[in-house]
Amino acid sequence: EAGVVQSPRYKIIEKKQPVAFWCNPISGHNTLYWYRQNLGQGPELLIRYENEEAVDDSQLPKDRFSAERLKGVDSTLKIQPAELGDSAVYLCASSFDTTNEKLFFGSGTQLSVL
Amino acid sequence: QQPVQSPQAVILREGEDAVINCSSSKALYSVHWYRQKHGEAPVFLMILLKGGEQMRHEKISASFNEKKQQSSLYLTASQLSYSGTYFCGTERSGSARQLTFGSGTQLTVLP
Numbered sequence: 001e002a003g004v005v006q007s008p009r010y011k012i013i014e015k016k017q018p019v020a021f022w023c024n025p026i027s028g029h030n031t032l033y034w035y036r037q038n039l040g041q042g043p044e045l046l047i048r049y050e051n052e053e054a055v056d057d058s059q060l061p062k063d064r065f066s067a068e069r070l071k072g073v074d075s076t077l078k079i080q081p082a083e084l085g086d087s088a089v090y091l092c093a094s095s096f097d098t099t100n101e102k103l104f105f106g107s108g109t110q111l112s113v114l
Numbered sequence: 115q116q117p118v119q120s121p122q123a124v125i126l127r128e129g130e131d132a133v134i135n136c137s138s139s140k141a142l143y144s145v146h147w148y149r150q151k152h153g154e155a156p157v158f159l160m161i162l163l164k165g166g167e168q169m170r171h172e173k174i175s176a177s178f179n180e181k182k183q184q185s186s187l188y189l190t191a192s193q194l195s196y197s198g199t200y201f202c203g204t205e206r207s208g209s210a211r212q213l214t215f216g217s218g219t220q221l222t223v224l225p
Contacts, residue, residue, distance in 0.1 A: 042116075
């Protein structure tokens with residue numbers, strides 16, 4: 001069974017440029033999460049989807065971050081414009097549902113903003 | 115609110131035991147434990163539920179003290195493969211699946 005797939009693996013951009021990350025969750029997993037992990041820290045939730053609905057986006061900086069999950073499968077996270085402080089690893093995770101379910105994480109996208 | 119993990123780092127020899135603690139100031143419904151190796155994705159170890167039993171994953175076990183809002187991860191007879199950063203994730207009672215991770219405990223097992 002394929003795991004959670006993310007791309008790109010690495011991204012280097014200059015500040016003020018836009019950037020997008022893509023995630024393909026495990027087939028059949030209804031819940032999808034985007035986390036941001038700063039160096040030496042634990043993952044911080046940005047947004048959680050149940051199917052195509054964003055049910056928790058309270059931690060998403062909406063002035064520059066946006067996300068979508070069309071058809072309740074793949075998801076894209078966008079930053080526009082990027083700032084120096086956005087440098088981090090962006091992790092996507094999925095679970096079958098939201099009831100005591102373990103999360104399956106992708107390998108992440110390491111973003112460096114110069 | 116982010117749970118507090120201790121210690122921040124631990125170094126031990128293969129075969130030794132270690133304990134990692136996770137505590138919260140809020141009432142918890144569940145505690146999740148994940149292990150992340152450098153440059154890799156976090157990998158699920160176990161979930162402990164309020165009112166549930168102690169859990170085990172290979173030679174790693176964990177407990178959840180509901181009264182103290184604490185969980186402990188016990189690594190017995192550690193193996194080189196146990197090296198990595200261990201994160202606890204806590205779900206507060208009534209928080210509707212909002213999992214908040216601690217800052218992690220870096221475990222290094224030496225031969």
